[in-house]
Amino acid sequence: MNFSAFLRLMVILVQLWPCSLSLRNSSAQNTVQSFTAVRRVKRGWLWEPLFVTEEQNSLDPLYIGQLKSDLDKQDGNLKYILIGEGAGNIFYINEYNGKIYVTQKLDREKKPFYTLRAQAINRSTQLPVEPESEFIIKVRDVNDNAPQFLNGPYVASVPEMSPEGLLINFFIFFQVWCLLCFSPNSYLTEGTSVTQVTATDADDPSYGNSARLLYSLVQGQPYFSVEPKTGVIRMASQMDRETKDQYLVIIQAKDMVGQPGAFSATATVTINLSDINDNPPKFQQRLYYMSVSEEAPVGTTIGKVFAEDSDIGDNAAMDYFIEGDNSDVFDIITNNETQEGIILLKKRVDYESKRRYSIQAKAVNRYIDEQFLKEGPFEDTTIVKINVEDADEPPVFTSENYVMETAEGAMSGSLVGVVTARDPDYDDSPVRYSIVHSTHLKRLFSINEHNGTIITTEPLDREIASWHNITVTATETRNPEKISEANVYVQVLDVNDNAPEFPKNYETFVCENAVSGQLIQSISAVDRDDSAEGHHFYFSMAQEATNSSHFTVRDNQDNTAGIFTGKSGFRRKEQFFFYLPILIQDNGTPPLTSTNTLTVTVCDCDTEVNTFYCRYEAFMYSLGLSTEALVAVLACILIFLVFFLAIVTIRQQKKKKPPFSEKMEEFRENIVSYDDEGGGEEDTExxxxxxxxxxxxxxxxxxxxxxxxxxxxxxxxxxxxxxxxxxxxxxxxxxxxxxxxxxxxxxxxxxxxxxxxxxxxLAGSLSSLGSNTSDMDQxxxxxxxxxxxxxxxxxxxxxxxxxxx
Known part of the structure; x- marks a missing residue:
């Protein structure tokens, strides 16, 4: 026997010692209580408590006890009668002496006691000498049932690295022994509870040890322990899920407190270790090598790194970071499915500027258990070397968008601006420039293919287009496939090259009875040029019309002016129209002036000026027609319209469908076509x-x-x-x-x-067939x-x- 087995035996003995004392005391108490409960102080019947042991096999009836009346003089004059459960078939009484026998094997688990009644009568008088009395025959238990685990199979889960119970060793054995003497129920420091198994025994728990169970561990040492009385399974040592994540523990339950001859049963408990975050991530490689082309766009995946974590689920979730100065060039994201770190290009790289990068990638657990932080940080780092690969890149403009200015009206060949592009590659190939001309637009600009100078090909007019958008390309001479583009926006600067003018054709009328100083028209002006300070116009009468006293111009100083009459009374017969030359000057540099003619029509007005009638008269006057002549012309036009409508109506009636067009398909098959023209026009047969x-x-x-x-x-x-x-x-x-x-x-x-x-x-034939037979003109x-x-x-x-x- 080894030392560990000896310790285990000592523990069991220590457990049994207080249990046996308590059982012995409780048994004596129960016996005393049972005798006290059934004993009578005053009675006519004399008997002891009756018991029968279960599972007794005998060919002859077994004696249980005797019923006796204190009036029985043993002369055979009394007769004992037994009535109740099992009387006559299970239990038998001797009617002369009152002895009771059992004739069958009993099972306490089926019926623990029987209730019977006893009666003593006088054989001569057949009268009872004792009142009928009820008594109980108890079936005494024997250990004939094995324990049973009714709730199996058992499955339990416990976190890994859970605290374990205190293991007894030789040096603390005496201390534990003393502790057990005072507190036998706490013989070990309790480990983490895993689960509890419970067995049942059908035997009588109140009598003997047949139903007193004791649990022990058959399989599962040294990782688990079980409490002998309760069946609670506890951790006996700390276990690592990453080493083994499942254990099969066999628990045995014995009755009779494990004494010889006891029955037993076993149950299997499957214990799974749940994961906790007790392992930090760890990179598989301490140095990674990657490469990226300088042509790669932003967002290109450069490579992947992986930090392994022995934990599972959320405990293995991690986030990756880039530390150092290169975090603005590269970025790293986490693939939550594979737990990989994906390195991305965050900023374009240039082979000619920098050819190699070194970054430090770090993996950190997303969820950290604070109880393990004392063991060290839950993170790991690795170095990533990234090489930039050279590529033949297209030319690069100094700017993606150029804004240039040129004055309108500038002569052809005027300088607009210069664009510059260079080959970023190491060999620095020469660049040629060109303008992408649209087929439907006029070519207004040209570019020097060697130096990128843009000039005009013809004068520009801001009033036609104030902005011109052109696209300039730069092409490598050694590799024409490498082309880049830039946008050039040319603004045409305004010069004062457009004189102001009337915004519309004014229709101005003056009545014959107009008085002097009467306003007949308000005028304004527009200018196609663009004034930075805002337009300001000046109105005046032309020099050749200033001597006329018929009309005057008054400038309102708000870009408008009024035309007023200069005299009272006008006569249409003397002059029907007046033509006023109006001078309009702008505030440009230099200022421009234009002469605009305002036509004033003299009208024959009543109290209310009829503008339509005045316009009609003006129109007639311009045509040189009188009113009577115009009425005649209108009558002719009306007659022509009526005649035209009549012709159209007749043609539409002729083009109408025949009345039987809808039925044409029905009787088409009844129509017979003949190709015979007959004997002439008069032949109707x-x-x-x-x-x-x-x-x-x-x-x-x-x-x-x-x-x-x-x-x-x-x-x-x-x-x-x-x-x-x-x-x-x-x-x-x-x-x-x-x-x-x-x-x-x-x-x-x-x-x-x-x-x-x-x-x-009378005219003969209209055919031209006979025209050749005549020499005369037909x-x-x-x-x-x-x-x-x-x-x-x-x-x-x-x-x-x-x-x-």
């Missing part, structure tokens, strides 16, 4: 309408609807339109009679048209000669008949 009839269907003749009145109306209309010719009337009569008497019915919804051209034309002016006759002879009769099937 060139076709047989019976060919249009379906041969398989013979229609019966039915009387026509009476349409005499309608035909007569059409006939009268035709007489009104047609000429008063006997031949035409005879033709119409024959066709009407033939249509009314014809037994053959035309196809459904068909249309018959009869046209008559007369017996012949006159084709038939419309002029025969037009009126054609209008009288034209006529047409149309009948629309429906077949009544």
């Amino acid at each position: 060139a076709f047989d309408i019976s060919a249009l009839r379906t041969r398989t269907v013979m229609r019966t003749h039915k009387p026509r609807k009476k349409v005499a009145s309608e035909i007569q109306s059409l006939y009268r209309q035709s007489l009104q339109v047609g000429p008063d010719s006997a031949i035409f009337r005879q033709f119409i009569s024959e066709k009407l009679e033939e249509a009314n008497t014809d037994p053959r019915v035309p196809p459904y919804d068909s249309l018959q048209t009869y046209a008559f051209e007369g017996t012949g034309s 006159s084709y002016d038939y419309l002029a000669d025969w037009g009126p006759h054609f209008k009288q002879l034209a006529g047409m009769y149309t009948s629309h008949r429906s077949v009544a099937d």
Whole structure:
């Protein structure tokens, strides 16, 4: 036996010693209490408490006890009778001496006691000599049931590195022994509680040790311990989850306080160690090498670093930082999924300026447990060397945007400004400049391809465009693919090159009865130039009109002026219009003056000036027409419009769809086309309408609807339109009679048209086929000669008949 086993045995003995004393005391107390409870001070019956032990196997009845009355003289005159639970089958009483026997094996766990009644009667009189009395037979327990763990399987979790209980060693054994003597229930310093297991025993806990359980650890040393009485599992040593994160602990429960012959049961407890942040991050490498091209844009990923953390979950979460002077050039972010640090380019690098960078990256745990800070900071650092790779870069302008100025009207070839670009590469390739000209814009500027000087190609006008935006490119001569652009904004500076003028054409009127000093017009001015101090205009009458006393100009000193009459009374018959030359001068340098003519019309006014009438008279006067002549012109125009509308209306009526256009698709298949022109204009029998009839269907003749009145109306209309010719009337009569008497019915919804051209034309044929047979010039002016006759002879009769099937 080793020393640890010896210590464990001593601990168990120390546990059992106070327990056995307490059990012994409690057993004696229970026995005394039970006897005291069932003993009677005064009674007629004499018996001791009755007990029967469970699980007794015997072929013969087992004696339990005896019931006896104090009146029994043992002469056989009394008879004992047993009544109640199990009487007669389980329990048997000797009626002569009152001895009770049990005939069956009993199970306390099924029924712990039986209630019976006893009676003693006189055999001769059959009368009771004792009152009926009730008593109890208790079933005494034996250890026949093993403990059971009913709540398994057990799973528990405890944080790693939790505090452990105090381990007993040889040097403190005596101190612990003394401590146990005074306080046997606190024999160890308690470690962290993990979980509690509980076993049950069906035996009687109030009698003996059959149901008194003792817990012990079968598997799980030396990491865990269990309290023998409570089954609480505690930490016995500090454990690291990163070493092992799961333990299987087997707990045994024995009844009879672990004495020989006791029953036992075991339960398995799965204990998982939960993680705590007890490990700092640690970089896998102490030195990283990376590279970046000088062409790389801002935000380019340069590389990744990784600090490993043995913890899991939030305890392994970390943030990365860059320390040092290069934090403005590079940045680092954390990938929360992979816990990697991604180094990004924060500012463009230049191979020609600096070719190598060294940065210090630091990883720090995001969540830190303060109890482990005393062990050291939860962070780690590493060095990252970054090399800048050379690249053929395009030229770089000294500025992305240039703003230049030039005066308007400057002659061609005037200097506008200079742009400068250089090759940033080490070889410093020469640069050539050019302007990106748009196809739809006029080329107003040119640039020197060698030095970037921009000049004008023609004078500029600020009033047309005050700003010009051009794009200048710089191209490497050794590598034409490397091109860069810059924007040049050219502002055209204003010069006073536009004289002021009227903002609109004024219509000025003056009445014949106007008085002197009357305001007839207010005028103002505009200037296309741009004045930095604001425009100020001066108005005056031109020199050639100052001697005239008809009108005067008064400057209001607010860029407006008023035109006033200089006399009273005007006569239209003497002068209808007055033309006033107005001088307008601006405040530019040098000042410009323009002469603007104001036309004043003299009107015949009543008390209220009718401006429209005055304008109408002015217009007539300008045309040189009188009122009577204008009325005649307007009448002619009106007649022309009426005639034009009539022609348009007639043409629209002719272009209307035929009345049967909607039904055209229905009876199209009933139309038969003939290519025979017949014997001439007078041959009306060139076709047989019976060919249009379906041969398989013979229609019966039915009387026509009476349409005499309608035909007569059409006939009268035709007489009104047609000429008063006997031949035409005879033709119409024959066709009407033939249509009314014809037994053959035309196809459904068909249309018959009869046209008559007369017996012949006096002009002969209009065809040009016979023109070659004559040597004389043929006159084709038939419309002029025969037009009126054609209008009288034209006529047409149309009948629309429906077949009544």
